[in-house]
Amino acid sequence: MVLPLPLTRSKPTAESPVEFMARSHRLRWYELLPWVVAAGAFLVYPSYLALGAQVMIMVLFALSLDLIMGYAGIVTLGHAAFFGVGAYTAGLLAVHGWGEPISALFVSAAVAGVVGAISGYIVLRTTGLTLLMLTLAVVSMLNEAANKAGSITGGADGLQGITLQPLLGLFRFDLYGRVAYIYCALVLFAVWLLVRLLVHSPFGRSLTGVRENLVRMHAIGAPVHRRMVTAYAIGAALAGIAGALQAQTTQFVALNVMSFDLSGAVLIMLILGGVGRLYGAFLGAPLYMVAQDMLSRLDPVYWFFWIGLLLVMVVMFARGGVLGVGDVIWHRLKK
Amino acid sequence: MSQILPAIVSILFHGVAYAMILYVVSVGLSVTMGLMGFANLAHGVFAMFGGYITVNLMNDYGVPFLPALVVAVVVVAAASVVLERLLYAKLYNAGEIEQVLFTIGLIFMSIAVTKFLWGPSPQHLTLPDSLKGEIQILGRSFPTYRAFIIVLGCVIAFSLWAAIERTRFGARIRASVDNRRMAKSVGINTDRLFSLSFALGSGLAALGGGVGAEILAIHPAYAIEHLVYFLIVVSVGGMGSIRGPFLAALLLGVSDTACKYLFPEIGAFFIYVALFAALLWRPAGLFGRA
Numbered sequence: 001m002v003l004p005l006p007l008t009r010s011k012p013t014a015e016s017p018v019e020f021m022a023r024s025h026r027l028r029w030y031e032l033l034p035w036v037v038a039a040g041a042f043l044v045y046p047s048y049l050a051l052g053a054q055v056m057i058m059v060l061f062a063l064s065l066d067l068i069m070g071y072a073g074i075v076t077l078g079h080a081a082f083f084g085v086g087a088y089t090a091g092l093l094a095v096h097g098w099g100e101p102i103s104a105l106f107v108s109a110a111v112a113g114v115v116g117a118i119s120g121y122i123v124l125r126t127t128g129l130t131l132l133m134l135t136l137a138v139v140s141m142l143n144e145a146a147n148k149a150g151s152i153t154g155g156a157d158g159l160q161g162i163t164l165q166p167l168l169g170l171f172r173f174d175l176y177g178r179v180a181y182i183y184c185a186l187v188l189f190a191v192w193l194l195v196r197l198l199v200h201s202p203f204g205r206s207l208t209g210v211r212e213n214l215v216r217m218h219a220i221g222a223p224v225h226r227r228m229v230t231a232y233a234i235g236a237a238l239a240g241i242a243g244a245l246q247a248q249t250t251q252f253v254a255l256n257v258m259s260f261d262l263s264g265a266v267l268i269m270l271i272l273g274g275v276g277r278l279y280g281a282f283l284g285a286p287l288y289m290v291a292q293d294m295l296s297r298l299d300p301v302y303w304f305f306w307i308g309l310l311l312v313m314v315v316m317f318a319r320g321g322v323l324g325v326g327d328v329i330w331h332r333l334k335k
Numbered sequence: 336m337s338q339i340l341p342a343i344v345s346i347l348f349h350g351v352a353y354a355m356i357l358y359v360v361s362v363g364l365s366v367t368m369g370l371m372g373f374a375n376l377a378h379g380v381f382a383m384f385g386g387y388i389t390v391n392l393m394n395d396y397g398v399p400f401l402p403a404l405v406v407a408v409v410v411v412a413a414a415s416v417v418l419e420r421l422l423y424a425k426l427y428n429a430g431e432i433e434q435v436l437f438t439i440g441l442i443f444m445s446i447a448v449t450k451f452l453w454g455p456s457p458q459h460l461t462l463p464d465s466l467k468g469e470i471q472i473l474g475r476s477f478p479t480y481r482a483f484i485i486v487l488g489c490v491i492a493f494s495l496w497a498a499i500e501r502t503r504f505g506a507r508i509r510a511s512v513d514n515r516r517m518a519k520s521v522g523i524n525t526d527r528l529f530s531l532s533f534a535l536g537s538g539l540a541a542l543g544g545g546v547g548a549e550i551l552a553i554h555p556a557y558a559i560e561h562l563v564y565f566l567i568v569v570s571v572g573g574m575g576s577i578r579g580p581f582l583a584a585l586l587l588g589v590s591d592t593a594c595k596y597l598f599p600e601i602g603a604f605f606i607y608v609a610l611f612a613a614l615l616w617r618p619a620g621l622f623g624r625a
Contacts, residue, residue, distance in 0.1 A: 305443065
């Protein structure tokens with residue numbers, strides 16, 4: 001039922017909710033920029049393709065966190081758990097003869113998604129510090145499990161001996177990382193489309209509702225816990241894909257794929273770019289990797305200090321990250 | 336039978352000593368969380384600096400154990416107030432994401448600073464002669480150091496309980512934990528109260544770090560390595576209470592020691608499974624007031 005608006009406020013130009021939704025879902029020209037950059041980098045920097053693939057994997061990982069943290073508002077310290085589950089799944093599949101990469105991605109996503117759904121069901125019943133602790137406990141527990149199960153996972157030495165079949169049976173993974181680069185770019189593109197579709201869907205809108213006003217979402221009868229667990233599981237599955245890509249392209253899984261350090265790093269990437277904006281991941285991940293590379297070269301022992309300082313500065317003076325600051329400047333200029 | 340009893344006594348003894356350290360370090364975090372709802376992941380940093388200062392004063396300057404501890408507590412408490420007024424206070428009304436990232440940033444910086452000042456290797460506490468050796472209790476001998484820790488932990492827990500339940504300062508804290516806005520409107524200066532309790536909590540953490548340096552080894556990654564355990568004590572204990580973290584720390588310390596002693600391969604998993612079960616059953620903590 002549509003309630004008539006008071007006469008004084010009804011304007012012929014008033015936008016209907018349908019129009020608002022359609023408008024915000026419409027593709028803008030600047031949304032194609034990352035893909036132009038990715039294609040350009042492939043042509044201009046042929047000797048940095050391995051690094052490029054790594055950057056895209058981290059973008060994908062940060063994008064999966066954005067769905068959980070930026071849209072559903074769940075702050076987690078354990079997102080690397082799902083990256084690790086995906087990496088170990090893909091790695092173990094390849095070691096044991098399942099060398100077909102694309103189906104392995106799907107399997108990894110499914111396994112990580114199931115782990116995400118189960119752990120999410122438990123941890124999302126709590127909030128605040130308890131939730132932070134439980135997400136951290138999940139990552140510590142899985143790390144401990146991977147370490148102790150050395151006969152299966154290689155333990156602290158890492159999982160070695162990953163061999164892949166050619167992509168689609170046609171393209172062999174080459175020494176220069178050309179195929180790996182294109183493979184990562186295509187997977188990232190597909191995931192980006194999926195996440196974009198999700199956040200603009202009614203499901204995505206209800207996640208934003210949970211983030212912005214939990215009490216009201218409960219009051220209107222939205223199944224809050226189920227929505228959050230679903231988002232958490234989807235985010236976990238996407239992180240699993242990122243982990244699987246990492247295992248496949250580097251042909252190695254190290255124990256530190258499941259660690260507080262990686263969970264922290266992906267949080268920083270997202271906060272640097274901007275949380276809850278879909279493109280924060282695309283800016284933040286490359287920015288973090290460049291900053292880390294530069295700082296660790298300038299100051300190999302104490303670069304952690306500068307990353308920490310950068311983080312404190314961003315929180316103190318530039319909330320919303322690069323995109324947030326860009327927004328503010330853009331609106332000032334328009335006035 | 337004659338084998339089992341000593342094992343149980345030994346597990347209990349070591350577990351309780353470990354629990355006391357966890358309690359003394361974490362109790363400040365519980366109060367911070369209960370008062371301001373601030374997710375201070377960097378709380379362990381204060382304990383770590385307490386440990387470093389104590390060990391450093393003793394080893395390099397020949398300061399006796401107790402004065403070194405006092406200096407560590409005072410220095411860390413004073414530094415924490417400066418940090419609180421300059422930085423933390425700006426984030427009380429910010430979102431959880433900002434608080435978490437800010438405190439992770441502090442942890443990263445603390446790792447680099449301690450590496451710079453004291454190097455990457457773990458620091459060893461040289462115990463004073465009075466705490467070395469063993470004492471006889473009921474015909475059994477126990478390490479004096481751990482017995483000292485247990486006594487100290489109980490004294491601190493009792494004094495805190497008395498301070499919170501029996502003094503005006505404690506009444507103000509309880510009022511502010513229950514309802515900060517109401518407490519403010521009846522004239523309690525909650526900002527100052529918070530600075531004071533923040534300093535107290537950090538000072539206690541420094542004490543725990545210094546006294547417990549032989550149980551929780553002091554090294555640059557201290558704040559990250561033990562973060563889960565500090566958070567478990569606070570979450571299971573329930574925020575903003577004094578008794579809760581004490582019971583939670585006892586539970587965690589004893590069961591962790593028992594699991595690692597009895598099942599060294601898979602001991603850590605029991606703790607986590609029990610943790611999930613406990614918080615699935617009571618999400619607000621086992622001993623919370625709410």
